[in-house]
Amino acid sequence: MKKSTTFGAIRLLSASLALSCLAAPVLAADYSPYPKAGIYDASDKGFERLLTVKPDGKFTLEVSEKGKPGNLRSGAGEGKLSDAPGGWNFSEGRCTMTLKRAAGGMQLHVEACASSWGDVPFDGKYAFQGEEVAAAPVKPALVTAPSPKAAAPAPVASTMPAPVAEHGGAATTATAPTSTMSLSRKEWKDKWGNVTAEFITGHFVQVLAQRSGDTPTGPGLDHYSNAAVIVDTINDYEKATAAEMAKPPLKQYALPLPVVTAKEGVKFETECSYGKSAMAFVISIDSFGKGNILTRKRVSGWMLDNKLQLTEVKPASKVKCPQTSAFY
Numbered sequence: 001m002k003k004s005t006t007f008g009a010i011r012l013l014s015a016s017l018a019l020s021c022l023a024a025p026v027l028a029a030d031y032s033p034y035p036k037a038g039i040y041d042a043s044d045k046g047f048e049r050l051l052t053v054k055p056d057g058k059f060t061l062e063v064s065e066k067g068k069p070g071n072l073r074s075g076a077g078e079g080k081l082s083d084a085p086g087g088w089n090f091s092e093g094r095c096t097m098t099l100k101r102a103a104g105g106m107q108l109h110v111e112a113c114a115s116s117w118g119d120v121p122f123d124g125k126y127a128f129q130g131e132e133v134a135a136a137p138v139k140p141a142l143v144t145a146p147s148p149k150a151a152a153p154a155p156v157a158s159t160m161p162a163p164v165a166e167h168g169g170a171a172t173t174a175t176a177p178t179s180t181m182s183l184s185r186k187e188w189k190d191k192w193g194n195v196t197a198e199f200i201t202g203h204f205v206q207v208l209a210q211r212s213g214d215t216p217t218g219p220g221l222d223h224y225s226n227a228a229v230i231v232d233t234i235n236d237y238e239k240a241t242a243a244e245m246a247k248p249p250l251k252q253y254a255l256p257l258p259v260v261t262a263k264e265g266v267k268f269e270t271e272c273s274y275g276k277s278a279m280a281f282v283i284s285i286d287s288f289g290k291g292n293i294l295t296r297k298r299v300s301g302w303m304l305d306n307k308l309q310l311t312e313v314k315p316a317s318k319v320k321c322p323q324t325s326a327f328y
Contacts, residue, residue: 040106040127042127050063061076061077061078065201073120075119076203077117086100186237193211195209196270204231206230207255209227219288229251280302285297
């Protein structure tokens with residue numbers, strides 16, 4: 001009589017089911033409906049293309065034409081991805097974007113997005129470049145006017161990384177971390193004052209500030225509670241739609257301000273230059289000395305690099321400003 005294998009098969013099937021049940025929670029915990037967070041690059045000889053994906057599925061897509069400064073095309077989009085068969089997608093109005101899994105990255109395709117994101121070629125194979133570097137948040141510096149008997153003012157402690165040494169060994173610049181500020185275009189327009197504005201690679205860049213409520217004692221001195229730099233694809237907020245004004249600009253950076261006494265004021269020195277930067281400026285402290293002579297002390301220098309990242313210039317004396325520079 002042959003030995004039956006029925007009971008053995010049942011035991012093996014039961015063990016297999018038990019293992020699958022144990023593994024299921026692990027697989028569920030590892031599952032994410034979004035692509036791997038990080039930076040993806042699809043740049044070629046004509047355009048620079050960068051796609052940044054956050055862990056929560058939010059993304060920013062930036063495309064800038066390469067070449068000499070002038071009428072270079074650029075575009076940018078943002079939103080949140082949704083899980084889809086074989087990849088992910090995004091849609092807003094007629095504008096749609098699809099991402100498909102590809103070796104080493106993702107294949108990106110957009111349709112009907114030119115009117116809202118810009119008329120540039122977004123499509124391409126975006127290769128994974130690595131995780132986005134986490135940065136310490138920068139909070140707007142609140143300025144208070146200390147008593148005239150207070151100790152001499154000192155600049156706000158910097159939240160920037162240590163300066164980067166050049167080949168010659170001298171520390172020069174350090175890239176500022178992206179701010180956690182998230183204001184709408186309407187809030188920037190209604191509650192902030194413009195210091196200066198420039199066009200850089202098809203983007204509209206503004207330095208903005210908010211005046212503080214206290215009144216300096218010296219003539220021509222100004223106190224501010226907050227300062228910031230914003231980068232956007234829209235340059236005329238007056239003509240923008242309500243839906244566009246409800247959205248935030250492309251980039252938002254908070255600027256640290258120095259603490260000043262009632263006899264001192266903060267000045268923004270603009271129309272400056274540093275290296276090949278198309279936009280640089282200086283934050284200084286103004287005060288009146290003996291004989292009511294105005295003195296100016298530079299506190300920090302700033303510039304926007306070719307990737308529209310805010311960068312602190314150290315020392316600030318390296319920023320060159322014309323004597324006829326505009327002040328705010």
